[in-house]
Amino acid sequence: MRFKDVFSIIGPDMVGPSSSHTAGAVRIGRAARQLFGSQPNEAKITLYQSFADTYRGHGTDVALAAGLLDWGTQDERIPQALHHAAEQGLIIDYVRAGGGAVGVYHPNTAKLKLQSDSCTMLVTGSSIGGGNIEIVGIDHFDIRFTCLYPTLAIFHVDRMGVLADITREISKFSLNIGHMDVDRTGRSGEALTVIEADGEIEKELIDSINAIEGIRLIRVVDLT
Structure with a gap:
């Protein structure tokens, strides 16, 4: 770093x-x-x-x-x-x-x-x-992020288009992605995506991502 x-x-x-x-x-x-x-x-x-x-x-x-x-x-x-x-x-x-x-x-x-x-x-x-x-x-995911910025940790099913769905929702809130990392247990298995954002992660954004098909759990890490 x-x-x-x-x-x-x-x-x-x-x-x-x-x-x-x-x-x-x-x-x-x-x-x-x-x-x-x-x-x-x-x-x-x-x-x-x-x-x-x-x-x-x-x-x-x-x-x-x-x-x-x-x-x-x-x-x-x-x-x-x-x-x-x-x-x-x-x-x-x-x-x-x-x-x-x-x-x-x-x-x-x-x-x-x-x-x-x-x-x-x-x-x-x-x-x-x-x-x-x-x-x-x-857990069993090999994932890396720094906690320097507000971070979304999104546990989800590994399906085609889920990342596009997530980033589309983030763009609706005019939030810039500074870093993204993804790991999965296997094709069509469980996955974890972490996204470091350049601004505050609002509850409305979390709710909109939660509504996406295949989302299991969302956590926000904000040490700022």
Whole structure:
């Protein structure tokens, strides 16, 4: 990823100590919560490489918990996030990945398995520097987006014309597409499309996309 300005390197307005291990971790947790659609009851978080080595010392554990509570990077409650999570009934289990995972993911990577009574979702995200992140996987889909812009995650049937239908609806709202990524389980199987937009994603747009044949689920990630 190419940083857009010096502030992308320094990091966002945040509660420290580290833009990568703390601010980036908050954003990974928050993106995962928004993809899940609500606060989960349980979260099993697997930490890889650098995250696994230093997660308590750099506050990665409390930062991920804060993100799951939908807090921003500047929230002064971040150091007490685990306490607040427990009070709200959110059970978090941290697991350090073994040495066999070296080289598989970016050094600052977390895989979050989120669960509620009726839903389970797996979200993998990496903190790539300066508080910036990249989501690199959702469930069994190999998908990538940065969360720098409002993002649509659209789960749908893989059928001919569905992408054209989606982009047609987006154009009706005069919304420019900055980035799109698509993955599918197989021809005519399940698919996931992520679209980063240059502006606010309105509820009316979500409703219009939901009305398209074959749309299963829509989530909006907006960390702006």
